[in-house]
Amino acid sequence: MSTSLAELLHEQLRDLFDAQEQYRGLLPCMVENCTHTDLALRLREIQETTAQNRQDLLDVCQLLKINPDGVTCEAMQGLIRETCRSATGIDDSATMDAALIANAQRIAHYEIAGFGTASAFARCISAHEAAAALAQITERAANIDQRLTRIAQGGWFTPGINHEAAIAA
Numbered sequence: 350m351s352t353s354l355a356e357l358l359h360e361q362l363r364d365l366f367d368a369q370e371q372y373r374g375l376l377p378c379m380v381e382n383c384t385h386t387d388l389a390l391r392l393r394e395i396q397e398t399t400a401q402n403r404q405d406l407l408d409v410c411q412l413l414k415i416n417p418d419g420v421t422c423e424a425m426q427g428l429i430r431e432t433c434r435s436a437t438g439i440d441d442s443a444t445m446d447a448a449l450i451a452n453a454q455r456i457a458h459y460e461i462a463g464f465g466t467a468s469a470f471a472r473c474i475s476a477h478e479a480a481a482a483l484a485q486i487t488e489r490a491a492n493i494d495q496r497l498t499r500i501a502q503g504g505w506f507t508p509g510i511n512h513e514a515a516i517a518a
């Protein structure tokens with residue numbers, strides 16, 4: 350059996366579509382557990398971004414004439430399991446916020462790898478419109494990752510959530 354790069358891309362897009370759907374299901378729970386105002390804003394932005402990503406992925410699937418359904422992203426299932434497990438037993442709110450950021454960044458990195466690779470595959474098979482849309486989703490995930498790092502680590506004049514969690518311990 351041989352699989353072409355186009356088929357591999359289609360499979361990966363289905364996987365990424367399911368990953369986005371799973372993440373959309375998890376985010377309301379993450380927002381609910383969050384206490385930090387800026388982090389809550391960022392998590393709501395992520396919710397809006399995943400809705401936009403979903404639509405863009407559907408457009409890409411339509412362009413490439415593939416059905417986005419039918420694949421389960423087991424990696425995202427694992428990331429969600431870990432997110433739930435790491436939140437268990439945390440009483441301190443800053444530590445909970447730090448855990449939420451850690452998990453959101455793991456997911457952002459998974460998205461950057463997945464969408465970045467899908468964009469590169471699409472470019473190689475001359476699906477340029479799809480490649481551009483997938484590059485845009487990759488960029489959104491990278492922006493989210495950078496914003497989360499800023500909230501976790503703080504800046505010159507603002508302590509980050511990690512620092513707040515450290516002094517609460």
Ligand SMILES: [Fe+2]
Pocket residue numbers: 364365368421422423424425
């Ligand atoms: Fe996956």
